[in-house]
Amino acid sequence: MNITHDFTATDRIALAPALGCLNAGLEPLAQLADQARSLEKSLDLLEQLAGETGQRSVIRLRDELAAFEPAITIVGQVKSGKTTLVNALAGWSDLLPADVNPWTSVVTSLHLMPGRQRQDVGARFQLMREEEWDRLLRKGGRLGELADRAGADTEMEKIRAQIEEMREKSRRRLGRKFELLLGQEHEYGYFDKNLLERYICLGDDFLSEEDAPEEDDQGRFADITRSADLFLHCQSMPHPLCIRDTPGVNDTFMMREQVTINAVRNSRVCVMVLSANQALTSVDMGLIRLVSNLNARDVIIFVNRIDELQDPGEQVPEIEASIRATLAEHDGPEDAQIIFGSAYWAGRVLSETVDDMTDASAAALMNWAEAQLATGDHDLGAPDMIWQLSGLPQLNRAIAEQVVDTLGAPKLRKIAAAAVTIASGQQAANLVRIAGDSGGADQPIEEIRRELASLSQEHLDDLADALAAIAASHHERSDRAHKNFLERATHSLIAHLEKHGDGPVWEYSPTGLRMLLKSAHSVFTSRAQTAAAEAYQNAVADVAELYYRAFGDAVEGIQLSVPEVPAAAPPVSLAQTIALDFNDGWWRTWWRRARGYKAFAARFHAMIAAETADFITQFKTAPTNEFTARLIDVLQSFLDQSRDVLDDIAQGNGARPESDTLFLDGHEQDRQSAIAALIADLEPLALQGREDTSTNAGQ
Template identity: 45%
Template sequence: MQDASASARPEAARPEARHPDLLGDGLDGFAPVAERLATLRAALADLGRVGDATAARGALRLSAQLDALEPSVTFIGQVKAGKTSLINAMLGWPDLLPADVNPWTSVVTSLHLAPAPQTRAGEARFRFFDREEWARLVEKGGRLGELASRAGAEDDLDKVRRQVERMREKSQGRLGRRFELLLGQEHRYSAFDLGLVERYVCLGDDFDDEEDGADARFEAAGRFADITKSADLQVDHAAMPMRLCLRDTPGVNDTFLMREQITIGAIRDSRLCVLVLSAHQALSSVDMALIRLIATVKARDVVIFVNRIDELSDPVPQVAEIRASIRATLKAQNGPVDAPILFGSAVWAAHALSGTLPDLPEGSRRALQRLARERFQGGEDPQTQLRGVWDMSGLPALYRTIAERLNDGAGREVLDRIARSTANLARSIGAAQGTALPAGARPTVDRATLEAQIAAIAHRAEEALARVIDREQTEFRTRLERSHRSFLDRATAALIAHLETQGEGTVWTYEPTGLRMLLRSACQLFGTRMQAAARGVLDELARDIAAVYRNALGLDGAFTVEAPDPPRIGPPVDIARTIALDVKGSWWRRWWTRRRGHGAFAADFHAMIRDETLPILDALRHDHAERVRADLMATLAGFVDDQREIVEALTRKDEVAPDALDVALRRQARQDRLQAIESAMTTMLKEAA
């Protein structure tokens, strides 16, 4: 890791938007989440004050989890669909990120937004590809090189290798002796501006060697772009009511399929995916890879935004036509047909924010006027009504949709988990407080005994959960392998039937959609069964722990402990990886024409498709399944850790002397406050449900 020197750090960039107040029309959608956050913060602050030192530590730990809450939204889409311009406009900062990025750029840029009194650019971190990732690209030509190699497409493979070699030479020319040293490293800055970001995410021209130009070349645009893998930018934002991460990804249709893998990783790490399309080429055939990506994500976690409607000649009828076309394409390709489809223009948004509507191009102005006549029924010219233009840009609707999804999804799950932990802590301490009796009359609570009982229950639960996971993973692997064999058998049979009826002179293709549907169904069943089984284990664990507390404190049967919800199962995005059957290029025809005889066709095809699809199966039965295991075990372990804190709090309660009326009164006030905290958390959970 490297920190940039202080002299190289730019001054914090300031937003150029003259009307950032427009962001209020959209960001208001986050109010429910922000209100729940505020309620939780207040409850935890109260709990820290009315409890003992152990309760205060528990409240502090839960508060830290609240502070760390940062739902992420990944933007994917066509190259030149305007993803970056859209994100800039969403921030109210039209020139924050470079929008005219070279299509070769493979950088995922994550914008970490945090509420603040004023908007400013904060820290920046840029990570480079490590040696293994770079070697895989250089030696094998990335995923496309591997694919071409398996397909025997020597001409295409040579072409890929020449392109990789040219990229490597240019990178080494730009970076010189620094090239090898930078792989696997990262650069950090205390602030950033557009110029700094351009060094890492925009590919520039070749640089001339000048006698004293080394430092200038080091600072030039695109200097590190070939080897930069990700950029993390911290932005303090006055209009944001909560933390949020917007993740800008590269287009997926690149020469080496490197960006596809990078984008798959970004979607896996996010709960919500926004597919950005251009109004001129919405879901064209070149973007079937995008449909494959979003088909692995639940429709509830996908939003489709059609950008650049400012370039349509007559947006009112054309928007309706585009929406119908997208729905039809999604249905035909087994995509998320119920995903919301929004329309807008980052250009309109940027001009509204900057107060430069008179500078709109003539065609864009006409499109805006036609849409305004339809939307506002002939009202005042929207160019004099910034909020009207802002509304027609689609950004308020996009932000509100994102907020609605987060409130029902990732944000709600985290807040519910913390609310349950807070309620459990308040309930348990309150129960112990309520049993406070004069010395000698109070049930003896021995910490060592209580901890041993909790540990034994937790151990049984861990073993039970491990057995459940092992059983479901075994069945999951069996279903995946059965689906794989079935697909290979059907595809090979279809090939032989084609050869027998059409002969070898007619090129045959076969769609892999059936395989993806089978694998997706297996993953959905695995996730459903895992969550149901885990919920049973967690509910039993909570009941057993509640029984221990009741026995230790002499409580009645009404005392309960809230079990945590099982974590969500992430989308199986590896299913979307491009395989040989997805590529309908010239090399497939050459593969076909080089075979002779039915046996050679069948054997070669079966071997190639098997080898192409095995990495997907491996990723599902190992990586995907192990992520599920790790998340479930972490949920159980976190719940048990909560109980250990409660045990410590329970066993440190002071007894009340018979004549200490003032102490008893203070204790009653604490009891009332603990009950109020528990009640508030219970109400919050019911309202969220």
């Protein structure tokens, strides 16, 4: 469903002042953008120089380059100023409203596109599917399912009351349209504050459908919105970037937890936002579990709201030490980069309201300035200095470096290597044309194509079989870990009952299960990547040999690069809350309801087995299938490109001119010279950051 409106809103999102400081820290991303533009020009030239089949391959590479949009996922504590920070990163002080509805499972993705024109270009909102809403209403979400399994009647009544309140509120807002809206996608050719508030912010409750205004009513769709995408130009952003603002991991029905986990899983760079007043405590176990499953190099910690500290110069080192100690205690990424700052200060710079800063914040700013700028540059103007002290330049640089290292450089390297293969294939096609029928074996081209197709299918089948065996082993290992966990937990429960009776409440941490599963994921990933690397090398070698047997020395110059093995997504599904993570009222209620040792053990085993079954399934199935498909797709892409190169070469086979003086006319000489120059330009990027893993046909 597309909804379009003329942009006439007067309550327009404020544009940031034209400050040079907004680019501070983004230099690595600017360099990546320069390389991408250069690569795009090379692909445009290669398309002109390539044959018909080669052109199709080049177009696919160009589309892949154009679609490249690195994603940064922002997670954080409640009241950490996460949304204010997202606004500062985008350079728009009031882009996203800060009062996001706590009942809404919304990931808001900002698609920042380079452009000198600071204008809104569109928005898309995905509403809840019927089955998601139905699960919430019938079962109370995951928390309701858990409470129901535990027999926590009191807790279930509370959940039902909250759900009923939310349902009635939604019906008052949406009236007869309510059921029809589920599953819809709304698109707009603009966005403004009113539109955003309508979909992702808490709104007023309307007395009746007749009293509800048709447009600009805050929170109208908030309860059933599941995701929001905003597309906008950002003059400070040198390269396209997606910033995902997540709703958090601590919500009433544990619905937002799952969408946040999915957002983190689909992103290689994660920024965890903490409040300087809260730091990181055991209360934030959901957040700790989430980041504990990420590599240290994939996590950037931004401690926000230092403007609320009385003495940030003295307190910041203490807070950092506390954060690192908490991460170490819970097996978190101890070496993660930690940056301190204030999105509030950055917002004041963006809105040009520095003079309106509160007295307490101004005092904290002066204190932080003395600590940070004692030996620094004092020649900056006031806005630029405050921007520097806000921590945004440091955060920008950390994000930019991470994007370039983990996403940007591998992507450009992959595309450049594929372009080199296509270009060198064009050279080989010309040599085959010159050599004519004497260039290789007396094999009909259709037979060569059939042999390549058979070879390709053989390699794809071999890799699929190898990965299937590795996945099956992973499933078995995960199931054993699950079974052993249930047995150990039940034995621990019985031992507790025998020693203390059923008076003191027994507690048991599922940390051991998560550690075993994380280890299983590591083993699976390593084995799958090893199998893929071997399959890629074997496929390249066999394709190179086939080219040589078919066309002889003329194809020795074709450079076939062994594809890079992709990285696996982190096992963030392990952060999902399960029953034993709770030590609050409903657990104690369950404990008091059980009577007799056998009743305790039997009821506990059944409840935890049912509760963790979905947890185990999500851990071992979806991520395994996704990674296996990615590994196979890489091989498929290489084999498809090899087929295209073969077709280009085949077009020149047997087309030898009658006179040697016609081997290369002036136009063809210029074309071959241009191809050689293009390969020389592309090779440094294709080999940047990796060993030379290319293979020439015939080697």
